[in-house]
Amino acid sequence: MFSRLLPSWGRNTLTGSVPRPSIYLRRVILNTEKRCFSRNSLLHEKHHASAAPFNTPQSQQRNTSTMYYTISMILGTVALAYGSVPLYKMICQQTGWGGQPILTHRVGDGDTASRVTPVTDSRRLRITFNGSVSDVLPWKFTPQQREVRVLPGETALAFYTAINKGPQDIIGVATYSVTPGQVAPYFSKIQCFCFEEQKLNAGETVDMPVFFYIDPDFATDPNMKGIDTITLSYTFFKAKYDDNGVLKPIPA
Structure with a gap:
């Protein structure tokens, strides 16, 4: 009789029975379990999805393309190093860029005689000279004159003077340029040491001549008005032969 007046938790305590969860509580527990299961499943799927691309055919194809591209870049760099001087000379001869006379101004001996007629009614031009060497070349290379004036x-x-200050015999190759650049097609060299291998023994000193003229068409070109000073610059690079006997410059 007394137990009927107690609340349900009191009756359960007296009777010794374990209270059963209510229907609402059971539903909450069930929904929580479902959410946990769903979350674990999603995490598992994401893990597999993130790891899958590393083994797909598309990723393998991209890796192969990257490898081929890298090999091509390496081979291209090596080829450029071997052919830099001949390629530079060819481009300059075709375009006049870098001070190299274009092919139309590279005339034969008979034609050269007709071109080297001074234009006496033109102004004289001031030709200055520069000389330099690469960092790895132990040479001293300087012009013997600061300037000349020509029609x-x-x-x-x-003349330029080169001195090998190193303890070994060294082969050098020179490139050159003319400034201003628009004068390059008119700067014609009859004799020059550029693009030719020059071997200097240890401690040796040599004089290198440059025989040149400014083409007479310079005087009639309206684009050349106002140009009174032309600079001829040479740079020597260290060179050596590879195993195939090809001359290879070392620009650095």
Whole structure:
């Protein structure tokens, strides 16, 4: 009789029975279990999805393409190093860029005689000279004269001096440029040491001549007005032969 007046938890305590969860509580527990299961499943799927691309045919194809691209870049760099001087000379001869006379101004001996007629009614041009060497070449390379003054069509002779200060015999190759750049097609060299291998023994000193003229058409070109000073610059690079006997410059 007394137990009927107690609340349900009191009756369960007296009777010794374990209370059963209510229907609402059972539903909450069930929904929580479902959410946990769903979350674990999603995490598992994401893990497999993130790991899958590493083994797909598309990823293998991309890796192969990257490898081929890298090999092509390496081979191209090596080829450029071997052919840099011949390629530079060919481009300059075709375009006049870098001070190299274009092919139309590379005339034969008979034609050269007709081109080297001074234009006496033109202004004289001031030709200055520069010389430099690469960092790995233990040479001293300087012009013997600071400047010369010539008329268009008049020949001039200049000299550079090279000294090998290293303990070994060294082969050098020189490139050159003319500034301003638009004068390059008119700067014609009859004799020059550029693009030719020059071997200096240890401690040796040599004089290198440059025989040149400014084409007489310079005087009639309206684009050349106002240009009174032209600079001829040479740079020597260290060179050596590879196993195949090909001359290879070392620009660095």
